Amino acid sequence: MCGITGLFDTREQRLPDRGRLHRMNESQHHRGPDEGDLHLQPGLGLGHRRLSIIDLATGQQPIFNADRSVALVFNGEIYNYQALRAEVQAAGLVFRTKSDSETIIHAWQQWGEDCVQHLRGMFAFAIHDSRRQCLFMARDRMGVKPMHYALLPDGWLLFGSELKSLLAHGGMARDLDPCAVEEYFALGYAAEPRTVFKAAKKLAPGHCLLWTRGAGSEPQPRAYWDVRFTLDNPIAQADAEAELRERLMESVRLRMISEVPLGAFLSGGVDSSAVVATMAAARPEPVVTCSMGFDDPRFNEVEFAQMVADRYRTDHHVDTVASDDFALIDTLARLYDEPFADSSAIPTYRVSQLARQYVTVALSGDGGDETFGGYRRYRLHLMEEGLRSKLPYGLRKPLFGTLGAIYPKLDWAPRFLRAKTTFEGLARHAVQAYFHSVSILRGPMRQALFSPAFQRELGGYQAFEVFERHGAQAQTRDPLALIQYLDYKTYLVGDINTKVDRASMAHSLEVREPLMDHHLIEWLATLPSSLKIRGQEGKFLLKKAMEPLLPHDVLYRPKMGFAVPLARWFRGPLKQRVRDSLLGDRLLSTGWFQREYLAHLVDAHQSGQHDYSAPIWTLMMFDSFLRQVVDAPDSIGLPVPAATVEGRAA
Template sequence: MCGITGLFDTREQRSPERERLHRMNESQHHRGPDEGDLHLQPGVGFGHRRLSIIDVATGQQPIFNGDRTVALVFNGEIYNYQALMAELQAAGYAFRTKSDSETIVHAWQHWGEDCVQHLRGMFAFAIYDSRRQCLFMARDRMGVKPMHYALLPDGWLLFGSELKSLLAHGGLSRELDPCAVEEYFALGYAAEPRTVFKGAKKLAPGHCVLWQRGAASEPQPRPYWDVKFTLDSRISQADAEAELRERLTESVKLRMISEVPLGAFLSGGVDSSAVVATMAQVQSDPVITCSMGFDDPKFNEIEFAQMVADRYRTAHHVQTVASDDFDLIDTLARLYDEPFADSSAIPTYRVSQLARRQVTVALSGDGGDETFGGYRRYRMHLMEERLRSALPYGLRKPLFGTLGAVYPKMDWAPRFLRAKTTFEGLARSSVQAYFHSVSILRGPMRDALFSDRFKRELGGYNAFEVFEHHGAKAGTDDPLALIQYLDYKTYLVGDINTKVDRAAMAHSLEVREPLMDHPLIEWLATLPSHLKIQGQEGKFLFKKAMEPLLPHDVLYRPKMGFAVPLARWFRGPLKQRVRDSLLGDRLAATGWFQRDYLQHLVEAHQSGQRDYSAPIWTLMMFEGFLRQVVDAPESIGLPVPQREGAVA
């Protein structure tokens, strides 16, 4: 695990500047505090910060082939590297190390661009081949590891694990992309392939791109993998449960290969509990587990984590955090390099901080809700789909559109009376309805928030186009499979994986994700949807498969989530900060927001009339990003001294 960065001259073979490359590399010191190195040659420069996990003695990067015509920088883990190494040795390739990194070098020599088809794991890498005068970049199938890049007007290509490494170069403009800002206020993040900066992009999951020196135009990334929901397996439920346990065990085993201390997050939810239970079956020593508790019982799952820890006699570590742990706001704004609106980044940051005191590698349960069908919104969507299918669109749209427009928004009321969102969803197509349900600020709110100037800059763009694009490629009209596919392409990568990668790597912690193993996902995509959600029970097959291994109360209790009490913060200890942030000079200076609407959000929330905590947090994080990143060109990307609770 590490941070990678580099420069590639797409036009000639100019010499890269060592000082710029050093600055880019050191901006990611937190991702790899163990070692760091640079490689420069005409036309290319690679930087690497290493967190030593596998082949600690000889796995340094950049790494080369025998005659040094191929150079690699790589972030992640290739879990099948031992089998690949044996295959490549049989084909005549000599290995100088025992690292998974060298496996990618020889896989490139042997298979070229198709090398990615042979890799199982989480990865983002760049390979320079001096014979072919090209740079090849690739990102793992589920987008666990990040890759950012920017082509500058002078022909230099920059790339790096985090945007801060590109900003540290000094040549990337901080001009914001209005379309990315629209996506942020709808979804809470700028969706792949956009970044918040006009000149930079993210390489999308399951994509690769070949940069050929001297080419007439910029290459377009191409997909090398996608999940196909066939739903055509005729396996029995009993056999599916057994096979799921076998596949999970294999996935967990592969992710337990390490030469440094390894443990797991244990939240008390189904996903992390299943991972810990499986780990306990695999190893004889007690599993090291880490849990985060909260002093507010409405947000505390610690008793359920303790049930699992007791059952498997894990070496369990618990930290209780005050429910008013809100001093990370500016830290998070700087950490993510882009505006990022998932408030659960706070507890994720804290549990990563706790875990790093015990281990260097932690397994997590991330991806379980998307993979097995666990979100409550999935069940709500399926109920709406049954209604949508009963009435033609031409009748539904005017009928429920009118009801949605006139029905009051009643956040304070019991859930069964909050029908406004349901009516609005019934007036839409399936993809439109799902986008509407996951949006933080829905269309009418964004319309009220944005100024006329910003709307002109958008030029008619709407964040729904992200979902429309992916929906057209889903290849299924099954209601559950469709929204799982949408989440794989948007929420999982843009929110969950981004949140965990930055929060964990801020503490030099590697997090591995057995529930995002792509062979497991491919197999689950063959199973009919009724095995994932049955009636009102989400994760049906997963829970049934885990019944022999986990307590009933862990499997079948109501889902709690990793939340923080925003609504109370914004009416209490952060009341003035909300006003300063939303009604202060920095947001006003953009000219992008309607001050009257900002005033409405603040007053209505703080008076208790409405719960606007999610839109307020989204605006606060945007304002923090403007101050911490856009307005701080001298400091962004430079290392900060490590201290307890700080980000490098």
């Protein structure tokens, strides 16, 4: 696990600025505190910060082929690198190291752009080929590892693991993208490929990008992989349970390859418990497990984590997030570089901090909800889809739109219908309804929040277009498969993977994701949705497969989630900070928000009239982002060391 950054001259072969490259590289020191190096040559600068995991002695980067015509910087892990190494050696390529990064170099030499098809893992990398005068960038299929880039007006391409590396260059404009801001207030993040800055982009998951020097027009990213839900596997349930256990074991074993201490997050939920149980079966030594508890019992799952730890006799460590642990607000803004509204980043940051005291690598259960159908919102969506299917859209829209308008009290309705948002959802198409259900500030709230001037800047753009675009690519009409696909493309990458990557790497901890293995996901996409949600039971197949291995109470208790008590904070210890943030000069100076609506959110929440904790948190994090990132200096002011320069002198 590492931090990568670089400069590529898309027009000529100018020598890059060593000082700028150094600042870019050192801005990500936390991602790789063990080693760091720069490489400069005409037209190219590469920077790397290393967290040593595999091939501790000779795995330094940037790394080159034998004649140094190909250079690589790489962040992540290639889990099949040993098998891949043998394959390319058979083709006559010679290795100088035992690292997984060198396999990417030789895969490029062997297959060119198709090298990504041979890689199994989490990765973001950039390859420079001097013979072809090109730079090739790629990101893993599920978007576990990040890649940001920006093309400057003078023709220099900047890239890096985190946006802060691009900002540290000092030459990238910090103008905010109104469309990304609209996405943030709807979803809690700017969705791929946007970033909050107009000048910068994210490389989307499962995409690669080839820049050829002097080619003229800016190239477009190319998709090299996508998940297709065929749902046509006739496998019997018992056989599916057995095969799932086998596939999970393979995925976990691959992710246990490490030359440094390795453990796991253990929340007490089904996903992390399944990973820990599988790890315990894969090796005789006790698994190091880490759990984060809460001093508020409504959010505390420690007892269930302890059940799993006791059953498998793990080396278990527990810490507690205090109910007043809100000191991280500004830290998180600096950490994520963009406005990021998932408040569970606080406990994720804390559990990463705990784990790093004992291990350098931790396996997690992330991706299980999306992959196996675990979210409560999935079950509600399926119920709504059942009702939507019984009436044509032309009848549903006026009927349920009217019912939504006359809510709130409809005592005659079934319990799950007694909500204005449910009726509004029934009046929509499936993709519209799902977007509505996951939005933090729904359309009418955003319209009330945004000033007329900002709405003019948007020019009619709505964040729903993100879901509309992905929905058109899903190639499935199955109600569950469709929203799983949408989550793979939006929530999983924009929220979950972003949250875990930044929070863990802030502590120089590598987190690996066996439930996001693309071979596992491709197989699960062949299974009927009835094996994922059965009646009101989510994660049906995973729970059945794990029944011999995990306590019943862990498998079948109500889901808690990884949350913090925002509503109470905003009426208590953070009451004044909420007012200072939402009604202060910095937020209002943008001219984007209606002060009257901001005051309504604050007053209605603090009086107990409404729970506006999620919108308030979203606005507070945006305010902190403006102060901690937009208004921050361009560079981190570090001294510039000597660096190796190929070609003419710097």
